[in-house]
Amino acid sequence: MYKQLQSHAINIRKNIVTMITESKSGHPGGSLSGVEILTYLYFKEMNINKDNLDSKERDYFILSKGHAAPVLYATLSEAGFIEEKELMTLRKLGSKLQGHPDSKKIKAIDVSTGSLGQGISNAVGVAIGAKIDNANSTIYTLLGDGELQEGLVWEALMSAAHYKLDNLVAFVDYNKLQIDGNNEDVMGIKPLDKKFESFGWNVITIDGHDFKQIEKALQSVKEIKQKPTVIIANTVKGKGVSFMENNAGWHGSAPSIEQRDLALNELENMRKGCL
Numbered sequence: 304m305y306k307q308l309q310s311h312a313i314n315i316r317k318n319i320v321t322m323i324t325e326s327k328s329g330h331p332g333g334s335l336s337g338v339e340i341l342t343y344l345y346f347k348e349m350n351i352n353k354d355n356l357d358s359k360e361r362d363y364f365i366l367s368k369g370h371a372a373p374v375l376y377a378t379l380s381e382a383g384f385i386e387e388k389e390l391m392t393l394r395k396l397g398s399k400l401q402g403h404p405d406s407k408k409i410k411a412i413d414v415s416t417g418s419l420g421q422g423i424s425n426a427v428g429v430a431i432g433a434k435i436d437n438a439n440s441t442i443y444t445l446l447g448d449g450e451l452q453e454g455l456v457w458e459a460l461m462s463a464a465h466y467k468l469d470n471l472v473a474f475v476d477y478n479k480l481q482i483d484g485n486n487e488d489v490m491g492i493k494p495l496d497k498k499f500e501s502f503g504w505n506v507i508t509i510d511g512h513d514f515k516q517i518e519k520a521l522q523s524v525k526e527i528k529q530k531p532t533v534i535i536a537n538t539v540k541g542k543g544v545s546f547m548e549n550n551a552g553w554h555g556s557a558p559s560i561e562q563r564d565l566a567l568n569e570l571e572n573m574r575k576g577c578l
Contacts, residue, residue, distance in 0.1 A: 304347070305514050306577075311381050312342045313574045316543045317567055318377040318390055324563040326394040329402070332553040334374040336478040336511070336538040337445055341378040343517045344443055353384060356410055359438040363429055365414045367422025368447035368476065369403040370555070375412070376400050384411040420455030422446070423473060427463045430471040430531075445474045449481030452490045457502065463531040464503025471531040472524055473504075476511065478540035480551040499533045511536025543570055 315338050323329035341364075345351070349362040366375045373393065379385045385400075392398035399408040403417035413429070416422040426444040433440045450456060463471055475495065483489050492498075499506045505527045509516040517536075524532045540554070541547025544566040558566060 308514050309577055312338050313570055315377040315381050317570050319373045320566045322390040322393040324558045325391045327557045328394050330370045330555045332540040333371045335542045336540050337374045337476045339512045340474050345378050345382045348521055362440050363413045363442045365422050365426045365444040366416050367444050368450055369416030372404050379411050419450040420453035424459040427459045430468040441470050443472050448477045451492050460502045467529045468531045469528050473533045475535045476538055477535050478538045480540045482554045484551050495535050505530050505532040508535045511538040
């Protein structure tokens, strides 16, 4: 199973690099850091497919860090919700795949996001709605670590705990970098675990690139009642492409053709080494 997940993750990374190069615009660093999380959710964990999108009983995913739309688009393509050729229309005039996810253009996107903090806020609302409907669904969301500097996030976290939303699971893509540099230099967010705990959340910390740790965390969530869970996923910005890794400069810069080819070659070599 893990080898198949790794194969999906490599395909997703290759499409992220390719589509951002084609558009000459986008956010590769934070898209690449979230790949394993979305891969595991869409290919192993979530009850979601092309046939149950209208069902209240399915699971939901909301990309709170909406600027990382390429990881969502590439994952949806790998899972069969979007044709792969459509990925090359990223950010182009008239495309369904704009710089931030648009639920009006793609049915498999549950909530339009972009303004930081609104994704987790919407996730809380969807989780409350599922509780009201007695729906057997789980709502997953992915936040950026820099996004946690938004006050709106903490209002949403407080609400989730107040309403005992044990059907809500938030991942933090904790890659330690944002557009202006290191998180702690811009506005310190440590200690994350204690802050979430003080807001009434169940807290789990993992390596966000390790499928086994993601699996173990999500299995343990099922035992938690009466409170939401946050999975703090330690990740590497630009993961999988050596010259992008841990480099804040790749937060919102598109690769050149030469850089794309170098990245794709590295990723293909990664496939040969791990599969």
